[in-house]
Amino acid sequence: MITKTAWKNVWRNKVRSLVVIASVAVGIFAGVFAVGVMNGAIDQRADDIFENEIAHIQINHKDFRSNNDLVCNIKNVNSIRDQIGAMEEVESVCDRLFVAGMANTARKSVGVNIIGIDPREEKYVFGLYKELEPGTGDYFGDPEREELAYIGFDLAKNLNIIRYEITDEVADQLKTAGLPAEISGGIRKFTGKRFDNEKSFKKAMRSVLTEDQEKEYGKLILETSQTFRERARFTLTFVDINNHQTGGVFRVGGIYNISNSMYESSYVFVRDHVIRSLVELPENTAHKIIIRLKDVDDTKAVTMKLKSDFPELEVLGWREIQPDMALMTDMAEVMYGFFMALILAALAFGIVNTMLMVVLERTKELGMLTAIGMNRKKVFRMIMTESVFLSLTGGMVGMLISWIIIRITSARGINFGSMQEGFEAMGFSSHIYPDIGIGFFFIVTVLIIVTGVLSSVYPAFKALKLDPAEALRTE
Amino acid sequence: MKVLELTNVHKVYNTTHVEVHAVNDVSLDFEEGEFAAIVGPSGSGKTTLLNMIGGLDMPTEGKILVNSTDLSTLKPSALIDFRMRNIGFVFQSYNLIPVLTAKENVEFIMSLQKWPKRKKDERTMELLEAVGLKDRVDSRPSRLSGGQQQRVAVARALASKPRFVLADEPTANLDTKSTETLLDIMEKLNMEENITFIFSTHDARVMKKARRVITLEDGKVVSDERRK
Numbered sequence: 001m002i003t004k005t006a007w008k009n010v011w012r013n014k015v016r017s018l019v020v021i022a023s024v025a026v027g028i029f030a031g032v033f034a035v036g037v038m039n040g041a042i043d044q045r046a047d048d049i050f051e052n053e054i055a056h057i058q059i060n061h062k063d064f065r066s067n068n069d070l071v072c073n074i075k076n077v078n079s080i081r082d083q084i085g086a087m088e089e090v091e092s093v094c095d096r097l098f099v100a101g102m103a104n105t106a107r108k109s110v111g112v113n114i115i116g117i118d119p120r121e122e123k124y125v126f127g128l129y130k131e132l133e134p135g136t137g138d139y140f141g142d143p144e145r146e147e148l149a150y151i152g153f154d155l156a157k158n159l160n161i162i163r164y165e166i167t168d169e170v171a172d173q174l175k176t177a178g179l180p181a182e183i184s185g186g187i188r189k190f191t192g193k194r195f196d197n198e199k200s201f202k203k204a205m206r207s208v209l210t211e212d213q214e215k216e217y218g219k220l221i222l223e224t225s226q227t228f229r230e231r232a233r234f235t236l237t238f239v240d241i242n243n244h245q246t247g248g249v250f251r252v253g254g255i256y257n258i259s260n261s262m263y264e265s266s267y268v269f270v271r272d273h274v275i276r277s278l279v280e281l282p283e284n285t286a287h288k289i290i291i292r293l294k295d296v297d298d299t300k301a302v303t304m305k306l307k308s309d310f311p312e313l314e315v316l317g318w319r320e321i322q323p324d325m326a327l328m329t330d331m332a333e334v335m336y337g338f339f340m341a342l343i344l345a346a347l348a349f350g351i352v353n354t355m356l357m358v359v360l361e362r363t364k365e366l367g368m369l370t371a372i373g374m375n376r377k378k379v380f381r382m383i384m385t386e387s388v389f390l391s392l393t394g395g396m397v398g399m400l401i402s403w404i405i406i407r408i409t410s411a412r413g414i415n416f417g418s419m420q421e422g423f424e425a426m427g428f429s430s431h432i433y434p435d436i437g438i439g440f441f442f443i444v445t446v447l448i449i450v451t452g453v454l455s456s457v458y459p460a461f462k463a464l465k466l467d468p469a470e471a472l473r474t475e
Numbered sequence: 476m477k478v479l480e481l482t483n484v485h486k487v488y489n490t491t492h493v494e495v496h497a498v499n500d501v502s503l504d505f506e507e508g509e510f511a512a513i514v515g516p517s518g519s520g521k522t523t524l525l526n527m528i529g530g531l532d533m534p535t536e537g538k539i540l541v542n543s544t545d546l547s548t549l550k551p552s553a554l555i556d557f558r559m560r561n562i563g564f565v566f567q568s569y570n571l572i573p574v575l576t577a578k579e580n581v582e583f584i585m586s587l588q589k590w591p592k593r594k595k596d597e598r599t600m601e602l603l604e605a606v607g608l609k610d611r612v613d614s615r616p617s618r619l620s621g622g623q624q625q626r627v628a629v630a631r632a633l634a635s636k637p638r639f640v641l642a643d644e645p646t647a648n649l650d651t652k653s654t655e656t657l658l659d660i661m662e663k664l665n666m667e668e669n670i671t672f673i674f675s676t677h678d679a680r681v682m683k684k685a686r687r688v689i690t691l692e693d694g695k696v697v698s699d700e701r702r703k
Contacts, residue, residue, distance in 0.1 A: 001586030008574035036486020
């Protein structure tokens with residue numbers, strides 16, 4: 001009966017209760033949705049790291065990470081790889097050569113990590129081959145072309161391999177994409193002119209676009225106008241195992257784009273036997289053995305086993321390779337909980353205020369209830385239940401709305417295009433697919449109940465202090 | 476059998492400048508089944524006396540025994556429990572819970588005592604029938620007239636089968652017809668269930684029905700008249 005009365009009491013002053021419910025709903029929606037976006041971004045980043053950058057476990061020579069020296073390589077790599085590949089938890093395994101060097105074109109030189117890979121084996125461990133920018137090549141598709149390299153989008157921009165050009169075809173594409181005629185007319189004056197880098201192209205566009213037009217259509221124009229120098233040539237220079245300066249001429253066989261500008265600008269992939277012969281590394285050696293597991297949760301156990309099987313090598317799980325990501329995923333739930341607790345703490349003041357008004361308005365009624373035999377515990381419970389109902393109703397509405405919005409946006413994603421550079425500089429995609437586990441809704445529900453209970457404590461104590469005889473005299 | 480004994484009861488309120496003697500050396504006994512009215516002008520101490528009998532207020536001096544229990548010896552929680560089981564209250568302004576129906580208002584006290592549902596339903600219907608509101612069980616107080624609300628209040632007061640009912644000016648807000656109906660119902664319940672009724676009133680109609688009339692003046696009993 002107390003629960004039923006508390007629920008009915010919530011609706012005694014409909015407008016006031018609806019205002020509180022709405023504020024809780026908005027607060028919870030904002031919090032849950034923001035957490036959904038953050039969680040989606042972190043999950044995407046984690047997936048990208050496993051899929052494109054580090055996989056789950058890496059093995060290298062004990063001194064490789066500190067020296068980064070070609071001689072710090074793993075011997076008998078084929079047998080080690082076969083042994084690891086036979087483990088039940090392992091899905092696939094590959095090895096890589098790592099050579100520090102410079103990528104050079106006629107106009108630019110950029111420091112890079114040159115990775116020697118077997119493209120066929122790599123496909124089983126990494127999904128980087130799927131990130132090929134359309135029209136830029138075919139990921140080592142031509143077995144006859146030994147000099148092919150797979151480079152990142154940002155490196156391609158830095159080396160001026162990506163250019164910008166307004167052609168009639170580009171103008172038509174922009175028109176189809178919805179570019180207004182007056183803008184289209186303005187940029188047509190650059191037809192036939194080629195821009196070697198993004199900076200000079202943007203400068204030219206600014207001369208014909210207003211600030212608002214640039215904000216709205218700048219990215220579309222930039223992306224549509226991109227052209228690639230097919231099979232563009234560039235050189236890679238480095239030192240060989242004997243510390244002699246050497247290098248080779250390579251051609252771009254494909255450009256990958258993974259929303260991590262730092263990775264894109266520094267990792268160049270070439271065929272392992274090509275780089276091996278250039279640096280004069282012996283056969284059956286590698287700098288890293290990289291392992292993809294069937295289940296990422298087995299990382300710790302498999303790492304421990306490999307450490308005991310290969311004590312002379314350094315075995316690193318993804319947490320040790322990317323400690324910042326490990327910290328982020330470990331702290332994520334705590335951070336989300338803390339974030340929601342902060343929002344609820346702010347909302348709690350509104351609930352306390354409402355419940356204080358409730359006690360004040362019902363002084364006489366509370367006096368009557370005590371007079372007819374409702375003890376302090378039950379009075380406390382009734383006020384507490386009312387406060388919990390008030391916050392929980394708002395919370396449920398907020399969670400329902402956020403769940404619906406997250407469901408919709410998780411399918412389509414949210415494009416933070418205007419902040420793309422900032423996101424990609426941190427390794428995050430600017431197109432985020434919000435996502436949140438059902439467990440988080442459970443945590444939020446518990447937090448809402450706790451907020452409701454805590455918000456009722458002071459008003460309930462006020463109610464308990466009432467003298468029934470005096471309360472009954474109030475009008 | 477005595478259900479209530481008041482011995483040399485005093486109640487003094489200390490205000491900033493003066494000491495107000497609201498009840499002054501009152502000694503009274505009430506037998507089971509009495510239908511008594513405490514009368515007197517405003518400020519004579521009727522409500523204060525009723526509050527002390529009901530354990531809502533404590534005397535400054537003297538002793539009140541309800542069913543041989545000295546209320547001043549009970550802890551606050553035990554006192555609330557004692558009130559719930561032994562005393563029914565009817566208030567001048569009805570004081571029903573506005574969000575509950577007539578039935579739920581009557582059931583409320585039984586729910587606090589965790590009565591089984593069937594027993595609770597039977598008792599509620601029996602009481603609402605006794606006060607003539609069987610057809611208004613699902614009406615909220617706002618849908619009932621003042622007289623009907625006070626009848627629900629009487630039914631609620633009797634719900635947990637108390638030994639006596641204290642009614643503070645129960646007819647003050649009622650018209651003549653509603654007053655008569657209410658008094659008839661209370662008298663009938665008094666006769667049939669042998670429940671002691673003690674009213675505070677200055678309503679002549681209530682005084683006329685009462686079988687005992689105690690008159691207070693300045694906190695003192697000036698007359699105690701029993702009628703047949």
